[in-house]
Amino acid sequence: MSRVLITGAAGFIGSHTADQLLASGVEVVGVDNFRTGSKSNLRGAEANARFSFYEEDVAAAGALDALVEKNRLTAIIHLAALVSVQESMDDPALNHRLNVDATHYVAEAARRHGVQRVVFASSAAVYGETDVGAIDEETPKRPISPYGGAKLASEGLLLGHGAAYGFTVRCQRYFNVFGPRQDPASPYSGVISIFDQRYRDGRGVTIFGDGRQTRDFISVHDVARANVIAATRDGLTSGIANICTGRSTSLLDVAAVFARHYPDVPAPIHGDPRHGDIVHSLGKATVAQREMGFEATVAVADGLAELIESG
Numbered sequence: 201m202s203r204v205l206i207t208g209a210a211g212f213i214g215s216h217t218a219d220q221l222l223a224s225g226v227e228v229v230g231v232d233n234f235r236t237g238s239k240s241n242l243r244g245a246e247a248n249a250r251f252s253f254y255e256e257d258v259a260a261a262g263a264l265d266a267l268v269e270k271n272r273l274t275a276i277i278h279l280a281a282l283v284s285v286q287e288s289m290d291d292p293a294l295n296h297r298l299n300v301d302a303t304h305y306v307a308e309a310a311r312r313h314g315v316q317r318v319v320f321a322s323s324a325a326v327y328g329e330t331d332v333g334a335i336d337e338e339t340p341k342r343p344i345s346p347y348g349g350a351k352l353a354s355e356g357l358l359l360g361h362g363a364a365y366g367f368t369v370r371c372q373r374y375f376n377v378f379g380p381r382q383d384p385a386s387p388y389s390g391v392i393s394i395f396d397q398r399y400r401d402g403r404g405v406t407i408f409g410d411g412r413q414t415r416d417f418i419s420v421h422d423v424a425r426a427n428v429i430a431a432t433r434d435g436l437t438s439g440i441a442n443i444c445t446g447r448s449t450s451l452l453d454v455a456a457v458f459a460r461h462y463p464d465v466p467a468p469i470h471g472d473p474r475h476g477d478i479v480h481s482l483g484k485a486t487v488a489q490r491e492m493g494f495e496a497t498v499a500v501a502d503g504l505a506e507l508i509e510s511g
């Protein structure tokens with residue numbers, strides 16, 4: 201029987217990961233301090249007898265160690281983080297505490313209590329700006345924010361610990377994740393969650409620039425499934441993989457889907473391009489396919505339709 205601890209279980213990706221693990225019969229131990237996660241995301245999980253939950257700050261020394269000691273775990277999925285790139289630039293010390301110190305505590309807890317597998321939420325932000333057509337894992341890592349730097353450092357901390365002390369580490373470099381439960385509150389929230397909220401409210405959206413910029417948008421359901429595979433599939437070895445679709449979608453295409461669903465909402469307006477914006481970001485998904493048998497299956501149009509029709 202697998203028992204998996206998820207840090208950040210009440211978050212966007214964490215709660216979907218918990219739901220999928222529970223659906224596949226796994227016992228799930230959730231941890232969150234509700235800094236950015238929310239109780240309502242756990243509604244489904246909490247109805248399941250195989251789910252237990254602790255309200256703790258995993259960046260507080262000793263907190264995670266006690267939990268890992270108490271629960272006999274087969275894996276830890278470490279998703280708790282300071283998730284806003286902008287916030288990491290405003291408060292680099294907080295970024296370090298939540299995105300580097302916390303990772304060290306995860307690595308140490310795994311070592312001290314013999315947890316055989318750690319899955320880590322890394323990010324395409326480790327690559328920074330790049331002019332390659334499609335980013336693979338060998339693309340140079342040149343982070344351009346404290347957030348991206350911390351994600352890259354965390355990969356190193358975990359992989360080093362795993363190699364030294366004999367546990368498996370899977371670093372998952374998520375691209376632009378979207379879907380239900382993503383928080384639209386900040387102007388730096390993912391664009392799809394902002395568009396979804398504004399269309400629901402009957403307000404038009406602003407497209408920064410001409411809208412021809414493209415992203416590799418991946419459904420949270422696919423990302424959660426990649427986490428489930430990384431945490432539970434037998435025979436995996438340590439490694440790093442992009443978690444992306446390998447397909448690009450322009451912002452104009454995204455806006456067009458919303459416009460079709462909301463014919464009465466005013467058309468998008470165009471504003472100045474956002475400072476520092478990347479024009480094209482696209483991942484290559486081949487390593488995840490080869491090493492984990494993972495392939496994204498949700499088409500962006502279908503994921504958007506599901507989001508629009510949800511809750």
Ligand code: UD2
Binds near residue numbers: 474477
């Ligand atoms: C993500 C990160 C960003 C940085 C970057 C590095 C998030 C939310 N953002 O930015 O901080 O790490 O990756 O690759 O994780 N847009 C609009 N209208 C809006 C909001 C956004 O046009 O109301 C545009 C935005 O200018 C950009 C595109 O939508 O061109 C996607 O924006 P995003 O913030 O969702 O994602 P990204 O990849 O730019």
